[in-house]
Amino acid sequence: MQMLDLIRRKREGQALTPAEIEAMIQGYTAGTIPDYQMAAFLMAVYFRGLDRKETAALTRAMVASGERIDWSSIPGVKVDKHSTGGVADTTTLVLAPLVAAAGVPVVKMSGRGLGHTGGTIDKLESIPGFRVQLSREDMVRQVKEIGLAITAQTGKLAPADGKLYALRDVTATVESIPLIASSVMSKKIAAGAEAIVLDVKVGSGAFMPDLESARKLARIMVDLGREMGRRVVAVITNMDEPLGMMVGNALEVREALNVLRGGGPRELREVCLTLGSQMLLLAGAAGSNKEGRRLLENLLAGGQGLKKFQQFIAAQGGDPEVVDNPQLLPQAGEQVTVAAPAGGYISAVQARLVGEAALLLGAGRLTKESPIDLAVGIELKKRRGEYIHAGEPLAVFHVNDRTNLEAARERFLAAYTLAPEPPAPQPLVYEIIK
Structure with a gap:
């Protein structure tokens, strides 16, 4: 394989074979393909795109570039939720304990915030004592005990994506839809989730500025998941204005606690119920969207979601008193x-x-x-x-x-x-x- 030939062919709009894409990703991960050539390839993709077969091949190659996690020792369908990024988007802190309280195991790897969007790991770190680094063995044990564990992403998962994303960030190619889709799905598939709900944001605070672009990204990611044996649903949600009323790490933890108490902003609560009901559907814990929503509303009203969040904090070394006394944040x-x-x-x-x-x-x-x-x-x-x-x-x-x-x-x-x-x-x- 000659990288120069692949750049030229993609520049001219020709399709590459899965074997060529796999060899290219292997070479780039190993360091035999330099940044300047991969940057040229990314720019060609930005203008010419990738077809569905190429996007699937790129995703598989990035998954294969590192380790894959197997959660099969944990009973039940393991579900995950991924957001494409927004402002005052505190859904994970509400959804994870709420869905776990419904009896569905949630095992999740989350990232840190970058730029104008917040990160779940940063928010959790605002809880005194909370550990965001867990071993795989600790995660398995914790999910078996309380149904929920969240840890920081590791560089061993899809390392090719980490290298490519850093390069996309400095070459103005971040907004390419097939590159976004393969980036998101390679990490989720490598992280071992069996069912994935994708929260695809659209609007002034999102990567996708218009509904048609958001639809295109959502459809590609759902197709990628299906091709790789995952249950995937994409929910396109509004990010024209901040979702919640708090922007900032400890502030957003406080707002998540309010929602789990049955209060908080109506908009944040509504999106959480929509995403959560889809998570229950994929896991087989609800027979319809209406049934799943009713179950989650009952768990909110009964305080089981808040209690699960307190268990989760204690299990990962945090101070569970913050639930009753947010002033400790x-x-x-x-x-x-x-x-x-x-x-x-x-x-x-x-x-x-x-x-x-x-x-x-x-x-x-x-x-x-x-x-x-x-x-x-x-x-x-x-x-x-x-x-x-x-x-x-x-x-x-x-x-x-x-x-x-x-x-x-x-x-x-x-x-x-x-x-x-x-x-x-x-x-x-x-x-x-x-």
């Missing part, structure tokens, strides 16, 4: 109110800009090595469609370092559009693709 030293500059109906909230404002406060990271402040973030006071008076609080910033405070305020206010009339309502869930 990290708290910022200062709260700064951000007032509305004018009055009107909130007609749009650009989620990405809100996430970037939280990033400027220190709640996120620009690189994977950047430190973050687990206590800081943004507490939203108003949602799209609500009326706000001039001078009324739009949000409260939780701040430890004022260095970028004004820049964060400017970025945050730029996210909001005010109008004299209320906007038309938008759906939270656009479509479910099976």
